[in-house]
Amino acid sequence: MSVAPAWQLDLRPGDADNSGTLFIVLGGRWCIDQKLPSAGTLLARLPTSARRLGFNATTLSDWDSGLLTFVAVIGKSCAEQGITLDVGGLPAGAQRLLAMAAAVPEQKLAARDGGAQGTFARVGAATLEFFRGAPQMLAFLGEVVLSLLRLVSGRARFRARDLWLEIEQVGPRALPIVSVISFLVGLILAYLGADQLKLVGAQIFIADLVAIGMVREVGALMTGIIIAGRTGAAFAAQLGTMQVNEEIDAYQVLGISAIDFLVLPRMLALMLMVPLLTLYSGFIGMLAGLLVSVTIFDIGVFEYYTETLRALEFKQFAVGLSKGTVYGAMIAFAGCLRGMQCGRSAEAVGHAATSAVVTAILLITIAASIMTIVYYQLGI
């Protein structure tokens, strides 16, 4: 078998019979697995006087979509420039496929003007998007609050199984990652603190620092951020996929509140479990502090223990637990909001998950600042 020759391309004026026509001479192998010439270069070579184009494919040995796309691009540009294109010289199969591709005219209305946007345009669009998003966020907040009120008055309906499922997902399954992070943070706190306290010979106060720091602030914050990434994103992805499957629409047409059914159990699960995880995180952090103190800074286990007990007043727990509850609510709110707002595509689901984490962390930061100021003013 001879090796199929590479493609050949030439432009040749027609003979006496059809002198007005310029022929594109195609020869050899025109297949998509080769490096084929672009239609653009050929079009650039066309004399401006050309009014009629034809094809001569007598030496064409083999062809596939490579040839078809080449001709289609030429055809489109010819239509724009008012040049008549005669595909009669092409193989019959190619002619038929080209006719099929042209049979349904392009949807002018449906064509998008999208395309590349400049930086300014994108910043502008993002800003508009933010302000457009604010009322939606408020509306969603309103619906969630109404739903919570319905729950309190015993009229909200959701399945207890969903709540348990979420609690299991959020709680026990998050223990390993919360343990690791809290341990590390406790370690760091103890180290940093001990280093400074050594200067004044008050190393025993590591225990106070770690206990109050972990229980009051850091435990809730770390847990919040972990759960935002772990569960907030999952909520957004779950609800987003339901949106894609029209499941949310199915609730809506039945007049069943998707908020009661889907958002409420998730909200409750997080509001219950994040404070518990916060407590746990504080405990692990103190263990890490103990480890550092005993092994590196020569503080006795019992000493550390009594100092910790002395430092931990009830109000520290109250602050930590209240923060955990609020952060949990924020995470659930952000995750469910982004999930419910999700568009109808796989890409939109990914976007919803990302956006849920960002929103949750933003909300947590705002809530943390406000609560810290308020507690300080109240002297708690």
Add this chain to the structure above:
Amino acid sequence: MDALPHIEVRDLSMAYGDFVVQRGLDFTVNKGDIFVVMGGNGCGKTTLMRALVGLQRPAAGSVRYGGEDFWNSGEAVQQRLKRRLGILFQGGALWSSLTLAENVALPIAEYTGLPQARVDEIVAFKLALVGLAGFEDFYPAELSGGMKKRAGLARAMALDPDILVIDEPSSGLDPLTARRLDELIVELRDSLGTTIVVITHELASILGIGNNSIYLDTESRTMIATGHPQDALKNGHPKVRHFLTRGGEAPPPRPNLPAQTP
């Protein structure tokens, strides 16, 4: 059958942003009709359904149920009107975290105070009607596409709605199941008096069970035919005849064909 107007659509236009999907739709569905919505892919049938069932506010026009204007009513009236509808979505839209039985049971439990045992009986019966007896404890992800469709229909029928809106019931069904489904639709109409709005491409269904229809045109973005499908086939708009004969009748002239050698 008494010809009470059940759904009246007047001058309805639907759009996504600036993109008008369909405009100027005007039709009436009578009680006991099997009303077929026809049209090519992407002409806006599903969008019309969303406007009919209260999921997507139309850009203009009105949808009336028994004289009550849906889109200009308050929340309470809308809820009451929606309660009369049963809907099968194009993709089934089964709740993925619930089993088939739970999917069908949820609307029943939500709106009737029936004891669980009664609910279970109804669920089993509805699933049997669509040929899915024995699949009660399957999750939607464990079903084939056609089975999801049928389960979706069982859920849509759960509350014995006055009006059943079905988006492409037979796409993805094998010919025998599709035919059984047609028989079921006719039976629901005949025995329960259900009014059925069905979006379908299935020629056998359109011509076999439909007694009223509209045809939504993709190019002009409006309806170009209405009435009994058989009439549309005999002496309707050429495009509709073309559609109903799978292109067998001479097509309307097509623009934009590339020049060819004679």
